[in-house]
Amino acid sequence: MKKFLAVFDGYKMSNSTLNYAIQLSKVVNANLVGVFLDEFIYRNYNVVAVMKTNEDYTEKMKEMDAKDQLKRDEAAQHFQKACGKAGISYSIHRDKSIALQELKHESMFADLIIINEYETFTKYKEELPTRFMKDLLSDVQCPVLLVSNKFKPVDKIVLLYDGAPSSLYAIKMFSYLFGNFQDLPVEVFSVNERKANLRLPDNKLMREFIKRHFPKATYNVATGEAEEQILDYLHNHKENELIVLGAYRRSELSRWFKTSMADTLMRKLDTALFVAHNK
Incomplete structure (x- = not known):
C-alpha cells in the first residue's frame, strides 16, 4: 500500500487538497496521511497588535491561542470525517515544530505529497510560487502534487x-x-x-x-x-x-x-x- 501525505494549514484548510487527495488515494488504494503543520510559533493573530492594545495581554493571548487550537482541531476532525465517509485508509500527523523542516523530513517516508500551491504557513498571502513552495520543491524527498484552490476531477x-x-x-x-x-x-x-x-x-x-x-x-x-x-x-x-x-x-x-x-x-x-x- 502506498503512502500519500495531504498537507494542511489548520487555520485555512484547503478543501481542494483534501478532494484531490481522496480521489487519488482511491485510485491506487493508498493510505492517506493528513499532515497538519501546527508550527508552534505560527499564530493566526497579530501578536504585536495584541500586546499593544491589551494591558493584560498575557491572558488575551491565552484566549486567542485557545481559539487557534480549536480551529486547528476542527480542521483535523474535518479531514477525519471526509476520509471516513470516502472509505479510505487514513491517519493524522500533527507536526508542531518548524513546518518546512517537518514536511521535508516526512517526505523521506512517503510516496507522494499533495499540497495547495498557495500554501505559505504564515498569515500572509504571496505571489506564486510562494517562498515555502520554492524551498520545499528544491529539497523534497518524494514527488509532489501541487493543486490549485479549485478542485477539478482529473480527466x-x-x-x-x-x-x-x-x-x-x-x-x-x-x-x-x-x-x-x-x-x-x-x-x-x-x-x-x-x-x-x-x-x-x-x-x-x-x-x-x-x-x-x-x-x-x-x-x-x-x-x-x-x-x-x-x-x-x-x-x-x-x-x-x-x-x-x-x-x-x-x-x-x-x-x-x-x-x-x-x-x-x-x-x-x-x-x-x-x-x-x-x-
Whole structure:
C-alpha cells in the first residue's frame, strides 16, 4: 500500500487538497496521511497588535491561542470525517515544530505529497510560487502534487517530455504511483526548437518505454520556444489535466537566472502539477 501525505494549514484548510487527495488515494488504494503543520510559533493573530492594545495581554493571548487550537482541531476532525465517509485508509500527523523542516523530513517516508500551491504557513498571502513552495520543491524527498484552490476531477494526463533525465524521471515516478490511471487519456507533449524536426528526443527508446507504461498514450510534438508552446497548448484545452514534469534540478545559484518550468506553470495555469526531480 502506498503512502500519500495531504498537507494542511489548520487555520485555512484547503478543501481542494483534501478532494484531490481522496480521489487519488482511491485510485491506487493508498493510505492517506493528513499532515497538519501546527508550527508552534505560527499564530493566526497579530501578536504585536495584541500586546499593544491589551494591558493584560498575557491572558488575551491565552484566549486567542485557545481559539487557534480549536480551529486547528476542527480542521483535523474535518479531514477525519471526509476520509471516513470516502472509505479510505487514513491517519493524522500533527507536526508542531518548524513546518518546512517537518514536511521535508516526512517526505523521506512517503510516496507522494499533495499540497495547495498557495500554501505559505504564515498569515500572509504571496505571489506564486510562494517562498515555502520554492524551498520545499528544491529539497523534497518524494514527488509532489501541487493543486490549485479549485478542485477539478482529473480527466486527462499530460506528460511533458524534453529528453532530459529529469522529465523522464518524473514520468517514471508517475507511472509507478498511478498505473491504475489507465482508463484516462494520456498524452506525451514535447517541444523541438528545430522547426523541421517533429520527432521526440530519443524517439524510438521513448516510444518503447511509454508503450510499456501507458500503452494507449498519444503523442504531440510542437516546434518553437518551449515555454510559449507549452502554455499555448495547455491554455487551449478544456480537459482537467494533471500535468507531469521534472523540475528544480538546478543548483540554487542557477535558479536566479532561469525560472523553473514548474514556477511558470504555477503562475499561468489553474491545474494540478505532478513534480518530481532526480538529484
